[in-house]
Amino acid sequence: MKIDIIGGGSLGLLFAGKLASVGNEVRVWCRGQEQAVLLNSEGILINSNEGSSVIELGPLAVEAGVLEESISKWDETPSDWIFLMTKQKEIEKVVSRILTRLDYNRLVEIKGILCFQNGVGHIELLKGAIPHCRIYSAITTEAARKDSHNKVFHAGHGMTMVGSQVHKELEEGMNSDIDEKALLSELQKAGFQCDLSKEIVNHMYRKLLINAVINPLTAIWRIQNGELLVSSQRIDLMRKLFDEGIEVYNACGIVWDIDLWDQIMNVCKMTSSNTSSMYKDVKVGHSTEIQWINGSIVSLAESQGIHANYHQMMVELIEGMKEKEE
Numbered sequence: 001m002k003i004d005i006i007g008g009g010s011l012g013l014l015f016a017g018k019l020a021s022v023g024n025e026v027r028v029w030c031r032g033q034e035q036a037v038l039l040n041s042e043g044i045l046i047n048s049n050e051g052s053s054v055i056e057l058g059p060l061a062v063e064a065g066v067l068e069e070s071i072s073k074w075d076e077t078p079s080d081w082i083f084l085m086t087k088q089k090e091i092e093k094v095v096s097r098i099l100t101r102l103d104y105n106r107l108v109e110i111k112g113i114l115c116f117q118n119g120v121g122h123i124e125l126l127k128g129a130i131p132h133c134r135i136y137s138a139i140t141t142e143a144a145r146k147d148s149h150n151k152v153f154h155a156g157h158g159m160t161m162v163g164s165q166v167h168k169e170l171e172e173g174m175n176s177d178i179d180e181k182a183l184l185s186e187l188q189k190a191g192f193q194c195d196l197s198k199e200i201v202n203h204m205y206r207k208l209l210i211n212a213v214i215n216p217l218t219a220i221w222r223i224q225n226g227e228l229l230v231s232s233q234r235i236d237l238m239r240k241l242f243d244e245g246i247e248v249y250n251a252c253g254i255v256w257d258i259d260l261w262d263q264i265m266n267v268c269k270m271t272s273s274n275t276s277s278m279y280k281d282v283k284v285g286h287s288t289e290i291q292w293i294n295g296s297i298v299s300l301a302e303s304q305g306i307h308a309n310y311h312q313m314m315v316e317l318i319e320g321m322k323e324k325e326e
C-alpha cells in the first residue's frame with residue numbers, strides 16, 4: 001500500500017516507521033530539507049520500553065521530501081492514502097498550499113485522507129476545501145515523542161478508531177468498505193490496535209472533552225497527567241470543566257458516554273507519567289492546540305447562545321503563556 005504522511009513529527013514518524021516495517025511504501029513529507037535528507041539516508045528509528053528493557057526498531061526505510069515540493073511528484077505518482085499528521089495550526093496552510101493544488105480528479109479517486117489531530121475544526125475546513133474527497137478521522141490514544149529528525153519514542157500503546165467523515169449523500173455512492181478494511185489490516189500488521197467506527201464523531205467529541213479537561217490544567221500547573229489526581233482542589237476544577245463541557249454537549253445534542261467522567265479519571269491514571277501534549281508545547285515555547293480544544297467548546301457554546309466561562313478562561317490562560325504574539 002502507498003501511504004503519504006504529511007508531517008514528520010512524533011505521530012508521523014511513529015506511523016511511518018511502523019507501516020514501512022511491514023512492507024508499505026511510505027513517503028514522509030516534511031517541513032524542512034534537513035529532515036528529508038536524513039530520513040532518506042538513515043531511515044526512521046523507533047524506541048520503546050518493554051518492561052525494563054529498551055526495544056529499538058529500525059532503521060526503517062521511507063522516502064522523504066519537502067512538502068512544498070510534493071505537488072508535481074504526487075500528481076505523477078499518487079498514493080492510496082494520505083495521513084495528515086501536522087498539528088491543528090498547520091492544517092489551513094497544508095490545505096490551501098498543498099491539498100487544493102493537487103490534481104483534484106486524482107485526489108477524489110484516492111482511498112482517503114486520514115486526519116489524526118486532537119481537537120475539532122479541521123474536518124469542516126477540509127470538507128469545505130476538498131468536498132468530494134473521502135475524509136476520515138483517526139482518533140488515537142497512541143503516545144509518541146519525537147526525539148530527533150529521524151528518531152521517535154513510542155511512549156504508550158493505545159487504540160486508534162478510524163471513521164468516515166464524508167457527507168452522508170456522498171457516502172452512499174462510495175464503496176469504501178474494502179479499502180477501509182485493507183487499511184485497517186496494514187495498521188494492525190504494523191502493531192497498532194485499531195478499529196473502524198460508524199460513530200467517529202462521538203469518538204471525536206469524547207476525546208475533545210478528555211483533552212479539554214486534562215491538557216490545559218497540566219500545562220498551567222506544569223504537572224504530569226497523574227498529578228491532576230493528587231488533590232481535591234485539582235479534581236474540583238477538572239469537574240467544573242467537565243460539567244460545563246457536558247452542558248454544552250447537551251445543548252448541541254452531542255452524544256456522550258455516561259461514564260465519561262470515570263474515563264477521564266482513568267486516562268489520568270493510565271497515562272500518569274505522561275506529559276500532556278499541551279504541557280509539552282508550553283515547555284518548549286510552541287503554540288498549543290488550545291483554540292481547537294477548549295476554544296471549540298467555547299464556540300459550540302456560543303452557537304447555542306450559552307457561555308462556557310471555565311473553558312474560555314483556559315483559553316485565555318494558555319494563550320497568555322506565549323512570550324510573544326504570533
Ligand SMILES: NC(=O)C1=CN([C@@H]2O[C@H](COP(=O)(O)OP(=O)(O)OC[C@H]3O[C@@H](n4cnc5c(N)ncnc54)[C@H](OP(=O)(O)O)[C@@H]3O)[C@@H](O)[C@H]2O)C=CC1
Nearest residue numbers: 007008009010011030031067086087088090117118143144
Ligand atoms: N504525539 C502524540 O502522541 C499524539 C498526537 N496527536 C495529535 O496528532 C497531531 C500531530 O501531533 P504530533 O505528532 O505530536 O506533533 P509534532 O509537532 O510532533 O509533529 C507535527 C509535525 O508536522 C510538521 N509540520 C508542520 N508544518 C508543516 C508543513 N507546513 N509541512 C510539513 N510538515 C509540517 C512539523 O515539522 P517541524 O518539526 O519542522 O516543525 C512536525 O514535524 C496533533 O494534532 C496532536 O494533537 C494525537 C494523539 C497522540
Ligand SMILES: CC(C)(CO)C(=O)C(=O)O
Nearest residue numbers: 214271274275276277278
Ligand atoms: C490523553 C492525553 C491527555 C494523554 O496525554 C492526550 O491526548 C494529550 O496529551 O494530548
